[in-house]
Amino acid sequence: MSWGKENRLRRIFQKDGRTLMLAADHGYFMGPTTRLEDPRKTLTPLLPFVDVLMTTRGVLRNCIDPKSGIPVVLRVSGGPTMAREPRVLEDEWLTTSIEEAIRLNTAAVALQTFSGSPYESRTIKNLSELANEGERYGIPVLGVVALGDEYTNKSNDSRYLAMACRILAENGASFVKTYYPEEGFDKMVNSAMVPLVVAGGPQPKDPKLDKDLATFQLAYNAIQQGAAGLDFGRKVWQSDHPIAVAKALYSIVHEKHTAKEAYDLFNKLKSEKKQ
Ligand code: 5RP
Secondary structure, three states: OOHHHHHHHHHHHOOOEEEEEEEOHHHHHOOOOOOOOOHHHHHHHHHOOOOEEEEOOHHHHHOHHHHHHHEEEEEEEEEOOOOOOOOOOOOOOOOHHHHHHOOOOOOOOOEEEEEOOOHHHHHHHHHHHHHHHHHHHHOEEEEEEOHHHHHHHOOOHHHHHHHHHHHHHHOOOOEEEEEEEOHHHHHHHHHOOOOEEEEEOOOOOOOOOHHHHHHHHHHHHHHHHHOOEEEEEEHHOOOHHHHHHHHHHHHHHHHHOOHHHHHHHHHHHHHHOOO
16 A cells, blocks of 8 residues: 555544544535535534544535644535436536545545446446546545435345445445444445445434434444444534534544443533533
8 A cells, every 4th residue: 555545544544443534525415404504614613523524625625724634535426416306316427636636635535336226337437437546646535335225225234235335345445434234234344345434324303212312322333343433424413412422423433432421421511511
């Protein structure tokens, strides 16, 4: 591995080999998502409590202080948006050049693939070409698993997810972001060949559920079963207490906290000001 690539990976994965990433790339296809209408206001207070920010060049240039020092994983794929009728979010292209990633001093570039959709070949080709460019300049690629759920309905199926993760690693991803299935995540970790970071997903809709506790349970289960980290977005910044959520997640990822210990920490922190 080149010195530059290893150095960049080290900015993402801390000394314990784990990472807490904050995902805030949603605007590239969703526009001004709830609580991310003003990314500067939402994200700036959270940056000291996470290891990495995953975002777009637009958010970075317009809303993130370059002096913050936060390592960045740059979202470089996109194209279709929520406005498209009928909705075909799978139709993604590579939308950002490697020169731009270098200019922005990114620690890695992130690209989404859609296994099982009619766009899988194109999106996997996008990934392979990006990996070629990344190797040239020492920039790791984060492959983001999406399954084209409309076609496969498999986002809770660990065998299918294991296939998608492995395919991204085989095609050049240095690490992979995936959903966490209810069963079989440990097997996915074993067969992926590269570190897996787990996606957060939307906040649960059930009003009776304690959303934050559910977030910590998901995080704890994933880390226990071998995830190298988390890349949560909405579960953090759509919480009523985002800083407390970020700190509690950090305690699971880096300080061996259980879900219950993280929840206790969260409850303590949220009673304090501005958490
Ligand atoms: C798709 C993505 C998203 O753009 C985003 O990062 C998801 O974050 P979250 O679901 O935690 O809000 O990468 O998988």
